[in-house]
Amino acid sequence: MPELPEVETARRSLHRAVVGRTIARVAVLRPAAVRSHTADGFARALRGAAITDVLRRGKALWFVLGRRVLVFHYMLWGVIRHRPAAAKGGARAAGSRGGNAAAPPGASLVLSLDDGSTLEFRDLQLSRFALLRAGAKDADQPEAIEPLAPTTTLQVFRRALGQTGRIKAALSDQDRIAGIGNLWAHEILFEAGLRPDRPASGLSVTEMRALYRKTRQVLRNAVEAGGEPDFQDVFGQRGRYRLMVYGRAGQACRVCGARIRGGRLGGRPTFFCPACQR
Ligand SMILES: [Zn+2]
Incomplete structure (x- = not known):
């Protein structure tokens, strides 16, 4: 997707x-x-x-x-x-x-x-x-924040993320934050060092700041890389982002060598490194 x-x-x-x-x-x-x-x-x-x-x-x-x-x-x-x-x-x-x-x-x-x-x-x-x-409102457009917009400060991000549900579900909720789905939520959580099943309400100030920074950094890097490897732009050029956890269950973590865990969370596939993510 x-x-x-x-x-x-x-x-x-x-x-x-x-x-x-x-x-x-x-x-x-x-x-x-x-x-x-x-x-x-x-x-x-x-x-x-x-x-x-x-x-x-x-x-x-x-x-x-x-x-x-x-x-x-x-x-x-x-x-x-x-x-x-x-x-x-x-x-x-x-x-x-x-x-x-x-x-x-x-x-x-x-x-x-x-x-x-x-x-x-x-x-x-x-x-x-x-x-x-032009100027009309698209009825299908959710009232969600744009994670890369200059107006999306740490405070705006924290408020949009909210306190309910697991952190992975909150990050990929299109009514809260626009454009992050299951794949990029997992890549962001890896970089932020957070396990996907953590409750959104349980993050420390430091963890929330890391999540905010990594969300923007991973998305920016992903755009620069042309997206994930299965995606092709309109000229047929494939994405060059090197995925760290998504789809890599059983393979070695690229950072620490531990085996990436796979499973299901809220009915969706989930992936994390048991050593790098807490
Ligand atoms: Zn690791």
Whole structure:
């Protein structure tokens, strides 16, 4: 499931690929993914629109189209790919595999841009689109803090995290903090030296400060690394973050050599180092 670092990685690569382009053609291949309009109305509204910016709000991408915004929520999974214009005469070597002639399998929406390139959205799992007026509030957007925002101070973070439940559940609660899911919560807790099953109410002042600092540091590093290794940006480039605990049950801790423990916590997979985390 894409989390903040992956959505931000997608946003950065999209920004390079599509800002300044105009949408020339729209193919809605799975109308159910469009929340706000019929397939025809959606296509009509997008056709001819210039993409002036690409923003991120939590785990959603906002394509700014002048006075309208195309909102894409990743939800469980989704792949966005930018394909350069198909080479004339097949001379172009790299990066244009597949071209833009036919709709790729699993595609829900394909936008053809004025430079001949295409933007395809495929393999969507519960992902959805909506077209809003600029400045309108997205009903799907939770009232949660942005962990990397300059306004998210230690105090703001501590208040948002709250005192209820386990620390892993609190950190990945989308109504409290936007964009942190099961994977990055575990990586953050490893770096902060905290076991995922600790009660959120039981952290000392020092532990809370470490959690705040590591949350921002891990997310920033993850964005710089292009996200987790299974994620690909819109050019197909994989994430390069080296996971410390997530998915590594039974393997040696990269810091101390102890065996990483796996299990389940609140119905989700959980991972921690019994020596590095307390
Ligand atoms: Zn360790």
